Amino acid sequence: MTNDSNTTDSYKSGLSVVLAVHDQAEQIRRNLPIILLQDYGPGYEVIVVDESSTDDTEDVLKQLKAQYPHLYTTYIPASSHYVSRRKLALTIGMKAAHNEWVIITEASCHPDSDSWLKAMAEAMNSEVDAVCAYTPFDKGTKATYAYSRMITWWRQFNSPYRYDGACLAIRKSAFMARNGFLKNLQFLRNEYDFLVNETPKSRIAVISTPECRMRQEPPTKKEWTNRQLYHMQSRHALRRAFFHRLFFFFMQAFVHLGYLFALAFLAFAIYRHDMLFTVGAALILLLLLALHSFFGHWLAKKCGEHIAFWKQPFLHLGVAWQFLYYRIRFMSASKYDFIRK
Secondary structure (H helix, E strand, O other): OOOOOOOOOHHHOOEEEEEEEOOOHHHHHHHHHHHHOOOOOOOEEEEEEEOOOOOOHHHHHHHHHHHOOOEEEEEOOOOOOOOOHHHHHHHHHHHHOOOOEEEEEOOOEEEOOOOHHHHHHHOOOOOOOEEEEOOOEOOOOOHHHHHHHHHHHHHHOOOOOOOOOOEEEEEHHHHHHOOOOHHHOOEOOOHHHHHHHOOOHHHEEEEOOHHHOEEEOOOOHHHHHHHHHHHHHHHHHOOOHHHHHHHHHHHHHHHHHHHHHHHHHHHHHHHOOOHHHHHHHHHHHHHHHHHHHHHHHHHHHHHOOOOOHHHHHHHHHHHHHHHHHHHHHHHHOOHHHOEOO
């Protein structure tokens, strides 16, 4: 494999794809061959680090290695304690990579086409150290999950401070220069968040082009809940997080106040039997619903999500209530579930 550390045109150089897996034999069987069959002329390698799986992961990887010579596998021993196993696995994968640009993804993801690597490489140049590609969910995913990821992406598009997805390209040299995950080893997860947060904002490319998409299989309720709770634990350690949280608060407050005002106005007009005011209040309420529906539809189309048009305003309102729910769950949970013991 070639190394492009001194090359401006990254699309002319080799790439490395790194996955950390654990007990995901079926997902590996379904999705990894699609990654291994990419049409990418300069060549690429796929490195899978097994976190001591107890299912058929090892056997599946052996079968795939016999078919694909550019697949490499390694593992971390079951005896590895007192450290985030996922971060250790990704660090091993990064160190094993032979190329300057490394794409980190997951076994639950598959590219939309065989030109995924080409499209990702076109976003890699001397001006950036990280490329964040939007990761839509497969059809059948709960609308609340898809909308939550979509609206989080929209909030961070122009000012990224974290990454909620599963297709992140990063320079190996930048990762090694920052000593990898050394500064946040106490947190068990949120590896994507920290990689993006520690990269200068001006050196991050955020893309949502269809060719760059990795689709992710629907998460289970437990997986989704854990993802939210891990973020609750680590968000205070992320730079620039306060301003994004403040923006989220005011945005949701403005939306809720708008609907409350329209409903109160409508109720008052009906109580007074004032037909003109009733019609006016109803029109304001319908206008708010229409605006959020069209905004959500536009964003879903841009991100490749499949969410019904009529659900958009209700999902938008539900974002704040989801946050409150997970906040309560986090406050009632043991903090030792999310940090290194």
